[in-house]
Amino acid sequence: MTDQFPWRVRGKLVLPADHTLVMGILNVTPDSFSDGGRYLDPQSALAAATQMVEAGVDILDIGGESTRPTRSGPVPADEELARILPVLREVRARFPNVLISVDTYKAEVAKVALEEGADIINDIYALRAAPEIAELVAAADAGLILMHMQGTPETMQQNPLYGEVAVDIKNFLRDRIAFAIEAGVPEEAIAVDPGFGFGKTVEHNVELLARLEYFRLLQRPICVGVSRKSFLGALTGGLPPLEREEATLAAQCVAVMNGAAIVRCHDVRAARRALAVVDAVLARG
Known part of the structure; x- marks a missing residue:
């Protein structure tokens, strides 16, 4: 394996590991771009989580608000909690040894999620929307994923511009890491995500994938979420989200070859099988 930076979550050293971590x-x-509406019922969500665990998932990432550009708008915190809490509680009770991440940028949601057993907060705003999440994470000894996004979900794809995309995003993440540490989050609790598809053109996404190793300068584990993203559709002749799995696997393999330690995906079984080959190659040094 490529040398991995340490990642400590709830007192446990999650990285380095002998394989790429798969986040399901x-x-x-009701409105996520790929699977909106499929898991609104807690039992459907639990069945999906069970399938992911059986397929070898390392982290289950539960989200209660869509971040696609055409979403209906932000969701109030109480509504987001009403969506995720039944699922979080069921998954935590059924799978006590599986790491659970909650995808939120709201302090109210993060606070309750951590109290209910979430291990990681995955924040698309990197603490800009709710800086107090840092203190909540630190107090819970939880993990934190800081993601880059230009603009907001509603505006991010409106002519995104960069001086040099990899450098600009690396500098942004460097500053957000420093902010989190200043607020009390241990450096080893932090992972970073360059935010594929969040305020990037197709060309930006391809360049980030090619230059992903550059982000190792941050000395933090790199998480990537390329699964079924629109840039993969653009690169494959306009395929719709559910037909982008082969492109997804290719992008995930490239990402891990270039330094990613955590891969966020919809199809855990396919990712685990494809990345087993990459992990074996990287293990040879």
Whole structure:
């Protein structure tokens, strides 16, 4: 394996590991771009989580608000909690040894999620929307994923511009890491995500994938979420989300070859099988 930076969550050293960590996406939303509406019922969500665990998932990432550009708008915190809490509680009770991440940028949601057993907060705003999440994470000894996004979900794809995309995003993440540490989050609790598809053109996404190793300068584990993203559709002749799995696997393999330690995906079984080959190659040094 490529040398991995340490990642400590709830007192446990999650990285380095002998394999790439696979994070399964569990969207409890009516309007997510790929699987919106499929898991609104807690039992459907639990069945999906069970399939992911059986397929070898390392982290279950539960989200209660869509972040696609055409979403209906932000969801109030109480509504987001009403969506995720039944699922979080069921998954925590059924799978006590599986790491659970909650995809939120709201302090109210993060606070309750951590109290209910979430291990990681995955924040698309990197603490800009709710800086107090840092203190909540620190107090819970939880993990934190800081993601880059230009603009907001509603505006991010409106002519995104960069001086040099990899440099600009690396500098942004460097500053957000420093902010989190200043607020009390241990450096080893932090992972970073360059935010594929969040305020990037197709060309930006391809360049980030090619230059992903550059982000190792941050000395933090790199998480990537390329699963079924629109840039993969653009690169494959306009395929719709559910037909982008082969492109997804290719992008995930490239990402891990270039330094990613955590891969966020919809199809856990396919990712685990494909990345087993990459992990074996990287293990040879």
